[in-house]
Amino acid sequence: MAKIKLSDYAKVARPQNIDEIMLLAERLQGKTIKMVNSTNTGGGVAEMLHRIIPLYNDLGLKVKWDVIKGNNAFFNTTKAFHNALHGKKEEITQAMLDAYVETNEDNSKELTFEEDYIVIHDPQPAALINLKDKTKGKWIWRCHIDTSHPDPRVWDFLNKYVSRYDASIFSAPSFAKELPIPQYLIYPSIDPFADKNRELSQSEINDVLRKYQIPTDKPIITQVSRFDYLKDPLGIFETYKLVRKHVNCRFVYAGGTASDDPEGTQVLHELQERAANEPDFHILLLPNFADVAVNALQRASTIVMQKSLREGFGLTVTEALWKAKPVVASAVGGIPLQVIPNFTGVLVHSAEGAAYQIRYLLNNPAVMKKLGEYGREHVREKFLMTRTLRNYLLLFLSLQHPGEGLIKL
Amino acid sequence: MKVERAKEPFCFITSSMLVEITGKKAHHLKEFIQMLKQIDESSIFYHVHRVFREYSFAPGQYSNDFARWVAEDLEEGTLAEQLASINLRDYTDINSLRAKLVDLVENYLMNAVEIRRAPAGREFYFLRSLEVIIPTSHTVWTLKEFCDALNRVGMRSLYYHFFDARLRLGHKTNDFSNWIRTSLDNEELAQKIDEIDPYFMTMDQLKEKIISLCCEIKEPSVPSLATLFVRLAKQFMGKKKWPR
Numbered sequence: 001m002a003k004i005k006l007s008d009y010a011k012v013a014r015p016q017n018i019d020e021i022m023l024l025a026e027r028l029q030g031k032t033i034k035m036v037n038s039t040n041t042g043g044g045v046a047e048m049l050h051r052i053i054p055l056y057n058d059l060g061l062k063v064k065w066d067v068i069k070g071n072n073a074f075f076n077t078t079k080a081f082h083n084a085l086h087g088k089k090e091e092i093t094q095a096m097l098d099a100y101v102e103t104n105e106d107n108s109k110e111l112t113f114e115e116d117y118i119v120i121h122d123p124q125p126a127a128l129i130n131l132k133d134k135t136k137g138k139w140i141w142r143c144h145i146d147t148s149h150p151d152p153r154v155w156d157f158l159n160k161y162v163s164r165y166d167a168s169i170f171s172a173p174s175f176a177k178e179l180p181i182p183q184y185l186i187y188p189s190i191d192p193f194a195d196k197n198r199e200l201s202q203s204e205i206n207d208v209l210r211k212y213q214i215p216t217d218k219p220i221i222t223q224v225s226r227f228d229y230l231k232d233p234l235g236i237f238e239t240y241k242l243v244r245k246h247v248n249c250r251f252v253y254a255g256g257t258a259s260d261d262p263e264g265t266q267v268l269h270e271l272q273e274r275a276a277n278e279p280d281f282h283i284l285l286l287p288n289f290a291d292v293a294v295n296a297l298q299r300a301s302t303i304v305m306q307k308s309l310r311e312g313f314g315l316t317v318t319e320a321l322w323k324a325k326p327v328v329a330s331a332v333g334g335i336p337l338q339v340i341p342n343f344t345g346v347l348v349h350s351a352e353g354a355a356y357q358i359r360y361l362l363n364n365p366a367v368m369k370k371l372g373e374y375g376r377e378h379v380r381e382k383f384l385m386t387r388t389l390r391n392y393l394l395l396f397l398s399l400q401h402p403g404e405g406l407i408k409l
Numbered sequence: 410m411k412v413e414r415a416k417e418p419f420c421f422i423t424s425s426m427l428v429e430i431t432g433k434k435a436h437h438l439k440e441f442i443q444m445l446k447q448i449d450e451s452s453i454f455y456h457v458h459r460v461f462r463e464y465s466f467a468p469g470q471y472s473n474d475f476a477r478w479v480a481e482d483l484e485e486g487t488l489a490e491q492l493a494s495i496n497l498r499d500y501t502d503i504n505s506l507r508a509k510l511v512d513l514v515e516n517y518l519m520n521a522v523e524i525r526r527a528p529a530g531r532e533f534y535f536l537r538s539l540e541v542i543i544p545t546s547h548t549v550w551t552l553k554e555f556c557d558a559l560n561r562v563g564m565r566s567l568y569y570h571f572f573d574a575r576l577r578l579g580h581k582t583n584d585f586s587n588w589i590r591t592s593l594d595n596e597e598l599a600q601k602i603d604e605i606d607p608y609f610m611t612m613d614q615l616k617e618k619i620i621s622l623c624c625e626i627k628e629p630s631v632p633s634l635a636t637l638f639v640r641l642a643k644q645f646m647g648k649k650k651w652p653r
Contacts (some may be wrong), residue, residue, distance in 0.1 A: 016563030020423050023543050148530065173534035176430040185428040185536065332530070341481070381463060394427040398539050405451050407541045 001341070004193045006386075007056040012192045013386045021386060024393040025059035027409050031396065033063045034137075038078065040067045040125035044188070045121050045144055048385070050064070051191045055389055066111055068125045074103040078124045082157070085123065085149035092154060104128055112136060117396050126161045138399040141165040144188070146312045146333065148174045166399060171313050172334045184395055188313045188336065189388040190322060190379070195291035197322055200299055208296035212284050214252060219302035219362055222252040223320075224294050227267040227285075230310045232330075235351045236380040237274050239307065240281050242355030247362050254284035289401055298323050303361055303368070307354055308332055318383045321345065321375035326368040328357050338383065344375040414550050415592035419585075421547040421562045424569035426462070426538040428455070434532040437524050438483065441533055442514045450503040452537035454576070457497060457506065461612065462568050472497070472608060475510065482531040488517045497608055501579055528593075542569065552593065555585075556620045564612040569613065571607055585619065598622060 010018040033056065033322060037045050050077055051066055056063040070078075077096040084090040104127035111128070120126055121142045139197050141162050147155065147170070155177065160170060163179055169186045170176045176183045190197050209216060221243070225231035240251040253271065268285065275281040286293055294399040298304055304320035304327050310335030320327050327345035329335045339345035346361070348354045361368050381387075401407045431452060435441035445453075456474040471477040472493050480489030491513050500506040518524075527533065545566060547558040559567070570584035582590075582603050592597035601622050607615050 012439065014563065016561070016566075019545075020425065020563050020565060023545065024425065024541070027543070170430060173430050173434075173536060174530055174532075176432060176534075178432055183430040183432065185430050297492070390425065391427060393537070394425055394541055397541055398427055405449075405537075405539055407539070409541060409543045 003054065006055050008193065009055075009384070009386050013380060013384055017386060017390070021390050021393065022059065024390065024397065025061060026069055028393060028396055029060055031061060031117065033061060033117045033119065033396070034113060034115040035063060035065045035119050035121065036068065036111070036125045036128065037065075037121040038068050038075075039072070040065075047122075047194075048189075048191075048388075051194065052385055052389060055385070059393075064115065067105070068107040068111075068128075070103040070107075070124070071099075073099040074124075081123050081154050082145060084154040085145050085147050085158075087149035087151065090151065092151075092157075093149065097157065101127060104130070117399070119392075120165075123158055126158055129161050129164045132164060138166045138396075139164075139394065140167050140169065140399075142169045142177065142186075144171060146172070146175055147177060148172075150177075167395065169395070172236065172337060184391075186388060186391045186395075187334075187383055187387045188315055188318075189319050189383045191385045192313060192322065196295050197319055198295070199293070200296055203302050204292065205296040206231060209300055212254075212293070212297075214280070214297075214300070218280070219247070219249040220300055221249060221303045221305060221306065221358060222254065222297050222301040223305040224297065224316050225253070225255045225306070225308070227255050227264045227271070229263070229267055230308060232273065232307045232309050233267060233271045235307050235309075235354075236305065236403075237271060237281065238351035239305070239354040239358070240275075240278070242351060243358050244280065246359055249302075249362065250280045250282060252282045252284060252297060252301070254282075254294070255284055256286050256288060256290070284405075287309050294319075295323075298325060301325060303328055303358055303360075305329065305354065306335060307348070307351075311335055314338065317345075318379055321372075322379045322383075324372035324376040326361055326371040327375060328354055328361070339375075340378070340380065343371070344378045345371055413552065413593060413595075416587070417588070417592045418548045418550050418586060419555060419588045419592070421545045421549075421558055421566050422542050422569055423545050423563060423566040424540050424542045424573060425565060426455075426540055429539055430535050431535045431537055433535040435527075435535075436532050437526045438479075438485075438488075438514055438518055439524055440520075442511060442518070442565075444535060444642075445507065445511055445514070448535050450507075452535050453503050453507055453510070455538040457495075458568075458572055461572060461608065462565070478527070478531075478533045482527040483525045485517070485525065488514065491517070496632050498581065498606060501575055501581060503576065520625075540573075552589075552595075552598075552623050556623050559620060564616075567612055567616055592646055 006018060019022045035049055037049065039046050053063045053065060077100050080090040080092055080096065080181060084092065104125065108128055108131050113131055116137050117140065118137045119140045119142055120128060122144055126141060129139055146294040157372035163181060165181055168179060168184045169184050171188050173185060223236055227233060236253055243249060272283055275283060298320050304325045306314055306317045306327065308330050309332065317327055317329055317335055321338060321344060327339055328348055329339050329345060330348065331347040336347065339347055346357045348357055398407060433444050434449065435444050459474060460472060471480065476489045476493035479485050495509060507536045529597055545562055547557050547562055549555045574584040575581065586599040589595050602619055605618055
């Protein structure tokens with residue numbers, strides 16, 4: 001596949017937005033940027049960096065990407081941090097904190113920071129800020145985690161580092177904390193040219209449906225999520241039963257489960273048990289990196305659901321909206337930022353509510369079409385990767401003008 | 410379209426916003442009103458204009474974020490309607506708009522039987538924007554060039570010249586009317602554009618409306634008496650602007 005260039009995005013975003021990005025980048029010519037995270041494969045951050053860095057290069061900005069190294073003790077600690085920041089109870093020992101500090105110190109000796117802007121992603125490399133006084137650049141901490149209800153011990157520990165940055169970025173207003181540094185809002189975004197979102201031919205869609213044995217004889221209602229109680233797979237099955245009393249349709253619950261996640265396997269088995277006698281309730285265990293399959297399932301669906309009990313930003317909702325699908329979703333996490341009730345989708349609070357809305361939509365195709373159109377436009381304006389790119393450029397420019405609310409260039 | 414060259418060119422500017430989280434959040438109306446009284450002007454400006462800036466494709470349901478929060482998360486329908494009905498065209502500075510908002514909420518609270526709390530996670534988060542403005546390459550001298558450029562510039566440029574301008578200029582006009590009035594001497598068109606109510610249309614509709622007015626009123630074929638009077642007065646007094 002040919003390399004995607006910034007100019008290609010003018011076909012999917014408003015072309016004027018791309019012109020404006022170029023105007024902003026002109027004011028940053030000659031500046032250098034460094035991105036630092038903890039992995040170069042797997043995970044949303046690495047995926048985003050792989051796709052966005054070539055766009056910076058297209059704009060004439062030099063971006064270097066470094067990945068910190070660590071041993072098992074370090075990554076076990078940062079995994080526990082991750083869970084604790086999400087509000088899960090974790091035991092954090094002094095040895096774990098020591099492992100975190102030592103690994104960051106070791107990486108400090110190996111990495112150099114000569115760039116104008118240094119963007120540190122997530123908690124793993126946050127302690128690299130100890131090098132700040134020896135560098136000329138502006139340091140930014142980008143938090144990709146939902147930190148709305150963190151374990152205070154872990155947050156207090158990290159806060160010692162975070163509060164020394166020049167600026168921070170959070171994905172939703174509710175994720176922000178009380179910090180002495182500016183906190184900016186940059187929503188996560190999707191790449192319309194990634195396998196999960198790119199246009200698919202009908203034959204590509206049909207191949208996936210054939211592979212997973214999903215007939216297209218009835219409307220399809222789909223949720224793509226991990227097998228996790230917080231995604232409410234059992235609630236989806238309840239919704240299915242309520243809808244099926246009135247409308248002939250199929251439900252698809254498609255997701256993966258990590259091999260080291262015993263709860264995921266338990267959830268999958270429980271759902272399979274409940275749906276054992278329901279041929280129109282399809283449970284798909286997808287392998288890792290099944291991006292084209294997810295894309296095809298979303299595109300083949302009449303309605304996409306995201307009936308989570310808790311959610312981060314909810315990029316699966318963004319993906320569905322981009323495909324102009326009517327979305328029925330819970331009002332949790334970042335979903336209300338995307339689903340504006342009865343405008344870009346429908347928000348629900350229960351299986352009964354979800355079933356009622358699905359029945360309503362299936363009987364009103366014109367409403368589904370309108371929701372889908374507005375949903376796609378909403379994503380086009382706010383949640384495409386070009387918007388993230390623009391926001392980063394704005395942040396870099398603003399750091400050249402600290403304290404100014406209106407910057408005239 | 411007959412071309413008439415302006416005395417001064419019009420340079421389109423674009424404005425980009427970076428959103429800052431202030432860290433202030435209100436759980437209920439009492440907290441909300443305390444914060445509203447003290448919050449930066451830029452925060453109020455952001456929350457009342459965000460909808461117009463971001464929903465260029467369809468008219469939104471609520472004219473501002475305050476009304477949306479009160480309606481959806483507090484389910485206080487009456488107050489939401491009052492907040493949504495504020496006519497932003499009546500305000501040329503943020504502090505008088507703030508006073509109106511405070512007044513509405515305080516009056517509502519005086520008769521409120523209970524103070525409702527927003528559900529967890531649905532509190533009102535005060536945001537504010539940091540604005541970066543840059544001149545574009547579109548500089549025009551005639552109405553035709555103006556319309557062509559308006560078709561090519563982004564919505565952020567339209568927003569800057571139409572919405573932002575009212576507060577920047579401190580009176581009820583916009584940059585387009587200002588230029589058409591002072592550099593093209595076309596008072597009739599300037600006034601027609603001034604009269605557009607942008608708060609009930611999308612940015613796309615606003616752009617089309619301005620262009621259609623420019624096509625309709627290319628030049629003041631028969632100047633109004635008021636226009637003639639202003640021109641004569643300017644010549645007589647040797648001033649560019651009629652004193653306010």
